[in-house]
Amino acid sequence: MPREPGVLAVFADPSAAARAVRAAHAAGQRDVRAAMPAPFPEMMEAMAQPRSLIGAVTLCGAVLGMCLGLWLTIGTSVALPISVGGKPIVSLPAFLVIVFEVTVLVGGLSNFLGMLIGAYIGRRKRFMPADPRFLRDRIGVFLPGTSESARELLRAAGAEEVRDVA
Amino acid sequence: MSVPVAVAERMRSIDKSAEDTQQAPGLGWGALVALAVACIAIGAYSWSLIIRFGMQYTGLNRPVGWGVLITDFVFWVGIAHSGTLISAILFLFRARFRTAVYRAAEAMTVFGVMTAGLFPIIHLGRPWYAFWILPYPNQRHLQINFRSPLVWDAFAISTYFCVSAMFLLAGLMPDAAALRDGSQGLRRRFYALFAMGWRGTAEEWRHHGRAYLFFAAFATPLVISVHSVVSWDFAVSIVPGWHSTLFPPYFVAGAILSGVSMVITLLIPIRRAMKLEGLITMQHLDMLSRLVLLTSLIVTYSYSTEFLLALRGGASPERDTLLYRATGAFWPLFWLMVLGNCIGPLFLFLKRVRGSLLGLFAVCALVNVGMWLERFNIVVSSLEHNRIPFDWGAYHPRLAEIGITVGSFGWFFFWFLLFLKLLPSVSIAELKEEAAHDHHQEAAHAA
Numbered sequence: 274m275p276r277e278p279g280v281l282a283v284f285a286d287p288s289a290a291a292r293a294v295r296a297a298h299a300a301g302q303r304d305v306r307a308a309m310p311a312p313f314p315e316m317m318e319a320m321a322q323p324r325s326l327i328g329a330v331t332l333c334g335a336v337l338g339m340c341l342g343l344w345l346t347i348g349t350s351v352a353l354p355i356s357v358g359g360k361p362i363v364s365l366p367a368f369l370v371i372v373f374e375v376t377v378l379v380g381g382l383s384n385f386l387g388m389l390i391g392a393y394i395g396r397r398k399r400f401m402p403a404d405p406r407f408l409r410d411r412i413g414v415f416l417p418g419t420s421e422s423a424r425e426l427l428r429a430a431g432a433e434e435v436r437d438v439a
Numbered sequence: 440m441s442v443p444v445a446v447a448e449r450m451r452s453i454d455k456s457a458e459d460t461q462q463a464p465g466l467g468w469g470a471l472v473a474l475a476v477a478c479i480a481i482g483a484y485s486w487s488l489i490i491r492f493g494m495q496y497t498g499l500n501r502p503v504g505w506g507v508l509i510t511d512f513v514f515w516v517g518i519a520h521s522g523t524l525i526s527a528i529l530f531l532f533r534a535r536f537r538t539a540v541y542r543a544a545e546a547m548t549v550f551g552v553m554t555a556g557l558f559p560i561i562h563l564g565r566p567w568y569a570f571w572i573l574p575y576p577n578q579r580h581l582q583i584n585f586r587s588p589l590v591w592d593a594f595a596i597s598t599y600f601c602v603s604a605m606f607l608l609a610g611l612m613p614d615a616a617a618l619r620d621g622s623q624g625l626r627r628r629f630y631a632l633f634a635m636g637w638r639g640t641a642e643e644w645r646h647h648g649r650a651y652l653f654f655a656a657f658a659t660p661l662v663i664s665v666h667s668v669v670s671w672d673f674a675v676s677i678v679p680g681w682h683s684t685l686f687p688p689y690f691v692a693g694a695i696l697s698g699v700s701m702v703i704t705l706l707i708p709i710r711r712a713m714k715l716e717g718l719i720t721m722q723h724l725d726m727l728s729r730l731v732l733l734t735s736l737i738v739t740y741s742y743s744t745e746f747l748l749a750l751r752g753g754a755s756p757e758r759d760t761l762l763y764r765a766t767g768a769f770w771p772l773f774w775l776m777v778l779g780n781c782i783g784p785l786f787l788f789l790k791r792v793r794g795s796l797l798g799l800f801a802v803c804a805l806v807n808v809g810m811w812l813e814r815f816n817i818v819v820s821s822l823e824h825n826r827i828p829f830d831w832g833a834y835h836p837r838l839a840e841i842g843i844t845v846g847s848f849g850w851f852f853f854w855f856l857l858f859l860k861l862l863p864s865v866s867i868a869e870l871k872e873e874a875a876h877d878h879h880q881e882a883a884h885a886a
Binding site for chain 1: 580608613638648654657661867869876879
């Protein structure tokens with residue numbers, strides 16, 4: 274992950290951090306990055322991030338799972354036809370239970386992998402200075418690029434600490 | 440104290456409470472782990488008797504081909520259900536009281552499924568053939584029977600285990616990262632493994648939030664499907680006392696009743712031993728006990744419906760079997776079940792009982808016993824008292840089966856005790872989110 278110069282502000286209150294993010298957006302700074310110990314609703318709203326694509330990934334996984342379930346049950350029953358108790362070789366109502374389980378399994382797996390990959394790509398593409406406090410009791414807001422107005426803006430929002438990151 | 444400082448202070452105190460649970464274990468914890476290992480040893484020895492000498496070491500016979508081992512299987516699947524209910528269904532309903540208790544319940548789910556999954560394999564008698572239930576190409580050109588509820592079970596339980604484990608891991612990531620940065624050495628590497636590179640960026644939270652929502656959306660129908668499938672193991676057959684369309688909802692309600700009761704039974708000693716009274720409050724336990732009361736009423740309604748429908752059906756094997764269940768060889772177990780599942784929880788209508796740790800523990804422990812007996816009654820009495828007197832028989836559990844049951848409790852508690860000491864038993868991130876929210880509400884009220 275390439276380091277980027279910028280201004281990092283540390284906040285103790287999520288509302289103050291959210292104010293800083295909104296002020297940065299209002300000042301024309303679209304690229305605002307943040308780290309926090311919990312997904313505080315006011316911060317997540319202020320960040321105005323695009324909706325995660327995980328829904329699409331999970332849906333694709335679920336559809337793939339459904340197809341796999343149908344292939345497994347219908348495909349193998351047709352390939353190895355054994356009549357059991359006079360029931361049809363393709364007993365769709367009974368097979369649907371398996372199809373449902375495989376749908377959920379593959380959908381769940383793609384959801385989990387999608388989250389891990391999305392988080393990994395986010396970390397790789399967008400530099401955010403690491404600080405253990407951001408996992409414990411503080412919120413970090415990082416504005417790439419250095420300008421005095423950015424520093425002022427963060428201080429005015431109530432930052433405890435504002436520093437340059439080289 | 441200003442709002443920002445108070446919020447940070449509260450977040451620090453949550454971190455500290457969680458870190459305190461991870462301190463070096465004391466003698467009490469060691470003694471409990473030793474007891475759990477001893478129980479596992481008893482279970483392993485008992486299982487070895489079956490492996491070495493055959494199913495004669497169980498009380499199974501003709502016509503009672505299912506006994507304590509299948510009872511244990513259904514019991515542990517039921518125990519596993521509360522975690523998903525508390526973490527997924529209550530999450531979708533935005534029930535805030537779940538925050539402090541759902542992590543322990545989720546862990547219970549995973550360990551409950553790990554325990555339940557052993558029983559069909561043990562019950563086989565020849566566990567080395569367990570892989571025959573999996574669909575795989577083979578030289579015999581045989582394929583498993585996808586119409587069989589036993590195959591549905593294998594798929595449902597495996598899926599449930601995988602989804603529950605992923606759900607637990609997804610929730611653990613931010614908390615493990617918080618603990619990772621405050622620890623050193625081997626413990627740090629252990630937390631780093633569960634944190635999976637988590638750094639708490641808004642980008643990560645964006646994906647995490649959506650993924651968590653989808654997990655909850657998947658887990659909700661899954662949890663209903665899993666115990667419905669377990670109930671179909673019985674209901675799809677034509678055995679009187681089993682063949683009923685009532686079984687799926689009845690089993691799901693019973694599973695939630697037993698699971699939530701087990702959560703309370705475990706949380707009461709945990710919050711005291713780990714000094715989590717500040718995070719897992721009496722209000723959390725009160726809300727959970729209301730859930731026990733609600734599901735107990737549903738279960739009581741199901742019992743009544745089952746009996747009334749059978750009694751109104753005239754002279755039928757169904758009616759005879761249900762009367763046998765209440766008055767036959769195992770009648771004390773039946774009435775103990777009614778006491779535990781229907782009468783005991785009624786005391787939870789009293790605020791005094793819900794507010795008393797001892798009272799709550801006693802009611803929930805009784806429910807746990809009652810729910811095990813419910814499964815035993817369903818499994819055994821129906822097989823003992825089949826359609827024609829020629830086919831009637833008797834079943835007496837033998838020591839090997841009881842030993843395996845004891846072993847299953849040891850196995851479950853062994854993993855649970857390890858979890859309590861190695862990973863955070865409360866959701867640190869969600870508690871922090873709530874703490875910030877509560878402080879702002881209080882500040883707004885004060886203003």
